[in-house]
Amino acid sequence: MEQRQQPVPIAPAPLHVRRPDPPVEQRRPKRVTAKAACSACREHKTKCTAERPRCAECVKLSMSCVYDTAESETPAQAVKRKYNTQQTQLSAYEDLFSMLVSSPEPVSLDILRRMRQGGDVHAVLHDVRDGDLLLRLAHPPERS
Ligand SMILES: [Zn+2]
């Protein structure tokens, strides 16, 4: 038998519809910063504990623990940093090369001499750019 439902009285709409507050702490997935493995662990494909200065694996095997990444760095940042360093180094070598090629021979020889003395490419470039080299070639120091 069918019972007629009593119509439910509709309450007047509230002036301000209160939305439920969003949960205060949205549980967002915790961002796991991928800790870069040390060189040895990467090479041997072992799980690196990424401890500094030495990871557990390296301590266990008494190997030296070397990280490519700085402590606060993500692997991507490390790659970028290395790339930038290499670019700087590369352009320094290019400059040095073109100086060797385009300088007058005595200057080239002096640059070469500096390189053979083990001068860092940037140091050699700096000296050459300073004109220090050219100046001293023009006025060679008296030999003693
Ligand atoms: Zn390791």
Ligand SMILES: [Zn+2]
């Ligand atoms: Zn290690």
